Structures are given as C-alpha cells and as structure tokens.
Amino acid sequence: MHGPLTVKNLLRYAKSPSATVKEVQGWIKSVRILKKMAFIDLSDGTSSQTLKIVVPRQDGTILKQLRTGQSLKIAEAIWKPTPTREQPFELEAKADDLKILGSVPENYPLQKKYHTLAFLRTLPTLKHRSNYLGALLRFRSIVENSLSEFFTSRDFTKTNPPILTAADCEGAGELFSVNAQSSKGNSDVNSYFGKSTYLTVSGQLHLEVLALALGRCWSLIPCFRAEESDTNRHLSEFWMLEAEISFVDDVRVLTSLVEDGIKHVVQSCLAQKTSIFPTIVPQEGAESPEMAIKLWEDIVNKSWPVLTYTEAISLLEKQHDSIQKFTFPPQWGQALQSEHEKWLASYFNAPVFVIDYPRDCKAFYMKQNSDGKTVACFDLVVPKMGEIVGGSIREDNYELLVQEMERRNMNMPSMEWYLSLRQNGSAPHGGFGLGLERLVAWLFGAQNVRDGVPFYRSANGSIEL
C-alpha cells in the first residue's frame, strides 16, 4: 500500500502524464478567484515548485472558503499540457472534488506577501512552510546526501562517536554537563555514569580510535558548546561533519580531500539547480539564486589557493599598513580573527586554505612541523562566512605528544586512553571537522547559520519547543 503521489513526483514525470490524476494533496500557497476560474498554487513541501490547479467556478461550492495555508485534497484532476508556460502542465479540477482537510485561523501569519527572516524566526512552528526556509531545509538534505556519497566513494566508513563523554576534546571550556533525572525525584549529580559527564564538543578523539581500526571514517553528529558569543555564525547545538584518515602525514592530502568533497557537493547542487531555489528570496540576509549559482560555478571551476599562515599574516599586514585598517592588527603568533579570514577569502575571491599555524594558536594534538614553531594544520576560510573547516595531522608519536601535553599542563590520567593509541600500532593520521550549518548557509547564500537548522539553539536564545 503506497502513500500519496508527491508534487515532486508529479513534476518529475511531467512529460508522460496519465490523463487523470487521483488524490493530489498539499497546502494552498495562494488562491485567486476570477470570474470564470479559480487558480490555486499548491505545495506539498517536497519541492520548491508548486502545482498550478485550475478550477472552473461553480456557485455554492467551497471555492470562496479557500485560503492560503489550508491543506487541501483534490480527489481527481485532469492533466492539461501548457507548452507555452514555465510549468509544462496544469491540473484542472471540479470544485466538488476539492476538500479542505485542515483550515487556518483568520490571522494565519504566512500570507502570500513577502516575509523577513527576522519575522519568520518568531514563528518556530510555521516558518519552515515559507518558500525560502523550506527550500533551505531541502537544500541541507541534498548537501547531506551528497557528502554521504562522497565519503562512501572514498572508502570511508560512516560511524558514530559518542555524544555523552567524559572528555573535553580541546580543553575549550564552555561545556554542557549532563545528569540523570531520577524518577525518584531530584537529579543526582554525576551518579548515573559514575563520573562527570558532558555533551561532546567534537567527536575527533573518538574518531581517532576508530581511524586506527577502520582506516578511514567519518561522522555527522550534533556537537554542543555553551557559547557566550551570540553571532550569526555560532550555535550552541550544531552538526559537525568529521573525518579521520590513517596513513596520511601531509596536510595537503587533507586539504585536497576537503576541496574534492565540497566540490562534489556543489556539482550535485548544480545538477539540480533549477529546482533548489524558491522564486522569491528575502531582501535582507539572503543572496539571490543567481548569486548563489555564480558562487557554485566559481567553487567548482577554481583551484583553491593554499597559503601558509605566515604568508597570510604577511598579506594581512600589507593590507593593514597600506590600505584598510583591521579592528585587530594582524600579528604573527596571534589567532586569525573572523575579519582577517573573511578578508583573505574575498582577496582571492575563493575558498582559501591557510595551513601551518603557530603551535600555540592551536590544539595540543596537532603534529609539529620541522620548523619547531608551527603545526601541520589547516583552516578553510570562505568569503562572507569565514572559517568553515579546520583540521590537522595528529601527533602520532607517544613521547612528543606527552611532552606537548605536559607543556600545556594537561590532566594526563584522564587522557591515558588517548595516549595509549600511540603505543599500540600507532600510524600517521589526520582529519578535520566541518560545521554543517556554516557550509549549508554559505552555499545557499544565507547569512545566518540559525536558518540552516530547523530549530536553532543559541546563546541568549530560549527553547520554546
């Protein structure tokens, strides 16, 4: 027993229709009632395109009750080719064959007119029905599927590092702690697992365990940071794609992998570009479809520059000294600020890999370069969004890793398990983490990562549902 025909399916088979279509269902996007005809745009959420329904007027029918937002069932309709119009067909139905399944109140907020993103965000149960945010969610799904294809084609195993963990991957602080809510009453702190338990900030350390067993693995898991920054690039709960690959000791293998992966995604997007975007996009906070598609073409056609941190600082200093001051003066040894990253990407008008950062700017597990000052790592910075991927070769030598952890005064006993990997069949390996909401928002031309996830959690944000 099959489910109903979807609008996406009806549009896909537009060229070989049967004369009669049964049980078409969706939500009314707009309705216009003229003298002889009523015109309905119907969407069932499976496509950014709507079905055009034409209904000859009949008095005493439900036509006058139709309103935007209602769900509608059309028992039967006749397929009519419309070769001169954008959609190659329309469906003609009798008014008696229409049935309103669910109505809307008079003040239903998603009327046909244009809505700002700020307004839509105030409607957490309805906003996904807007053309733009609905399209953005479908886009995210395309991106996820395409990433999955890519990693499978490269012999990576999809896997699942844990969310509940005792490890604080980067020592970054800003953790969420977890307690069991006992059925007997108050929560008993830390008693359930016998020690302090946190939500993971990154699956990397666990992925390293798995990479030394499976060779190549990737994961897509929610990560959590109790961020205090409330920006358009930060979420408290975000999805992170991480990959880890063994028998690699050159950071350029990692940058090539990232470049190939994102290009693969963008190729998939280009292949279906006409159906991805809605016809109307918000006037603020969103690029036009034309701009996004131009971005995609640039992404696949260019080879992405790779420059060292030292080269990047030198470019930034030149800019700072001669042309335009940054808020934070660039200086060797300091982290790159978001303004620096964005400037670099816009200077090259392309995604840019910055590699070999100073060791003290980066995490303890990164492999030191032979210069004694930098580590074999990279960040991918892209125009407008800044950093979207970060990765490194990992230190696989036990003594060097212990030395670096001691230098940083880290808690060694809690990291015993991680260190032990370097004593048991250790192998050169490296990997990276990619913020999925940042990738999705950047590629779609959306300027706020909050719109890249259906229900966002952020600093100063409340949890309404």
Place this chain on the structure above:
Amino acid sequence: MHGPLTVKNLLRYAKSPSATVKEVQGWIKSVRILKKMAFIDLSDGTSSQTLKIVVPRQDGTILKQLRTGQSLKIAEAIWKPTPTREQPFELEAKADDLKILGSVPENYPLQKKYHTLAFLRTLPTLKHRSNYLGALLRFRSIVENSLSEFFTSRDFTKTNPPILTAADCEGAGELFSVNAQSSKGNSDVNSYFGKSTYLTVSGQLHLEVLALALGRCWSLIPCFRAEESDTNRHLSEFWMLEAEISFVDDVRVLTSLVEDGIKHVVQSCLAQKTSIFPTIVPQEGAESPEMAIKLWEDIVNKSWPVLTYTEAISLLEKQHDSIQKFTFPPQWGQALQSEHEKWLASYFNAPVFVIDYPRDCKAFYMKQNSDGKTVACFDLVVPKMGEIVGGSIREDNYELLVQEMERRNMNMPSMEWYLSLRQNGSAPHGGFGLGLERLVAWLFGAQNVRDGVPFYRSANGSIEL
C-alpha cells in the same frame, strides 16, 4: 594530492592490476615466518578481507620483529596472480621495503586467536580492530547509506530535530537534564536557556512540525533515555531513525513504508554479502554469516504478516493455555512483553507487524480507531530481537487531541505549540521510529545492541572515554 591506496580499492580492482604497487599500508593481522618465506596478512580497516603479502626471507632484516597489531608500510610490492586461491592475487615485497610505522607492546591483547565479545568489550580503544567488531561497524555504515538512498528515492527530506529540548515527548520520564558549565565556576542550573532543558528522547514532535512543512521528512539523531534496565536491547544513548509523512491516514501505508525500507537495506546487503562478514565470528552471542544471509533471504522473499493486537493476544493466549506458559500471561489491554513479541516473530518466522493496540497501552498522540478502544499504530517485532520499530497515525484533530491530553492529565501549556499545529493547516499524518542499533544488530546476527555502536553508554556502564 591523493591519500594512499586502500586495501578495499586494491581488492576491487583485482582483475586489472599494474605490475607494481606502491605504498601499501595497514596493520598486521597475522605473520608466519617459514624457512624461505614470510607470510603477512595485512588489513587497513576498509575491508573485512586482508591482503596477502609474501616476503622472501633475508637475514638481518626486520622480518623477525614483525608482530600482530603493528602498522606497516610497504614501499613497493609486485602483484602476482594466484588463480587457484580464494584471493586472486598476492603481493610480493622485499624485506628491505617493509617499515614498521607503529609497534605494539609484548602484551598487545588482540592476538590472532579467537576473542569473546565479553573480552573485547573490556578494550574500548582496541576492540574495533577485531575482525568481528570491525566488520559490524562497516556493516552499520552500509545500513545507514542504504536507508539514506531509500528515503531520498521516496521524496523524503533528511532533517534534524533538536537534541536539546524542553519537551518530554512521551512523558516517559527517565530524562537526562542539561546545564551549562559556566566558565566562571559552578554550573548554574537551567540558566543558559532560561528553562529546564533535556536531552531528547525522540524527535517525533518536532518532526511533525517539519512534516507539515516539507510533506515527508526523516532524521537520524541520537536519543537519550536514563534507562534503569540493563539488558542486551537497551542503551542510554542510541541512534533513532524517525520518519514522518503527511497526507496519510492508514497505518498500513506506514507498515508498507517500513517493510519496503528494510527490504531495500537488505537487498543492498545481499548485493555485497561476500565482503561483509569476517571469516571468524565469536562462538557466543553472534550468528554465523550463513545464518545471517539466510535471514536476509527470508526477509526479502517473504511478505511480512500484519496482525492486529487483538489477533496477537488471541494467538498468545492459545499458546499460553495449551503449550508453553509465558512468564507474563497475555491479556487484552496489557502491553506486549518482550517474550510475547519474540514468540510472535518466531511463530511466523518473519518480521511481524502488530497494529491497533489498546489506546491506554500507547502514547497520547496516536489517532483513535473507530472502535473507540484501539489506536492506529503498529510495532514491528522480529525474531530474537523483539520490537525494532514503532509508529502510528497521529491525531490531527484539535478537539480530539485536547480531549485525550486532558484525560491523561497532561501539562497543556507546555504543549501549546504542538497543539497549534492542529489549528494551522492540519493534515492527516503519521510516522515511526526505528532503533538503529537494534536493526543493525539483528541483521548482522549480533545479540547485543552494545556491539552495534562504537562506544556504548548504558545503565550501570561507566564512561571510560
């Protein structure tokens, strides 16, 4: 710049080799040194199959230092067809071209000999290197990819309900609560999001929001229950596949969807069955590959029975009264126990859908049937594992839903957002949740869901890493 050749890739192109293969890397699974030759089985984790390496003996080389578990790099090897053996080729290398990348201590626990699953579970950083658990993780990846293909082919959007939530989906209790660990010191209970925040037990309620926007959506997210049961079917952190579909009011559309989806997965498994299983499986707690493949063939060849709860109770009562007593006597109105579910599945020797349970056995959101006693829901129960999927048509009528929630004394204000969906373009819809670890373990013939996830979290279990 590309990463190294994988063993999987080498095996895949076995029929058109180049004469010389460069930079083969992996871990030694076993090594035998004979008078004239040394034989090495090498795995890089990308396949259950190993590469056979033959090395002519030379004195004064590293051959005698080789041990199981070490990572090894072979600079160059010559491809030699071996048409009479299972693997159609072997690689011959000179001893001088071997380099040990990472050694192992004398007491490295994963020697060639057979290991029990109970023993492997005591090695959380090494167990995934065992033939059986490595194969099980690769299998999980195949299952995830295949599910993703299936839902895409049916026009479902992959989406992400939130993990941090204020909603307690089923009122089931056993929640984990979440607090921000402020960088200033002690955690300040509930202050970060302004209200009590929990880890989700199910994404369903949020997926309903999305199904009424996107028409069809699915998700694969970690869910959390502070279970007190410590069984081979329960985890505190588990991955749940959930799907929700609009414009469906018949539970049999849902059961068909589940049956089609799982059959699609099993077809993918059958297509690559020779490479999935390891040659040796543990003697306890695991089925043989032959038994698993027999199960797969049964799954795809049979049409799965659908019986009502009432019919199921009648069968169970007959069994209980005449042949074999259950620990819990079956009785109309009571939930089915795991022993009942397993018996039903073994009676039909197939996955069985049980539909139309009594309303008080099930959650508040399920649509009531016209008999006034039962709800339009289903559980899928399978041999040995019991329930692996549960779903229902959801009550889409506002008044009926309010009435049922009041009958259950539920906290209405906190569910206002959920109820409001029934007032704004409501449409018939339904969905289901599938426990991924249960599906993976069942299909692979593993008897404990703990082995279906790389790092398990369970009641009475500690978090070592």
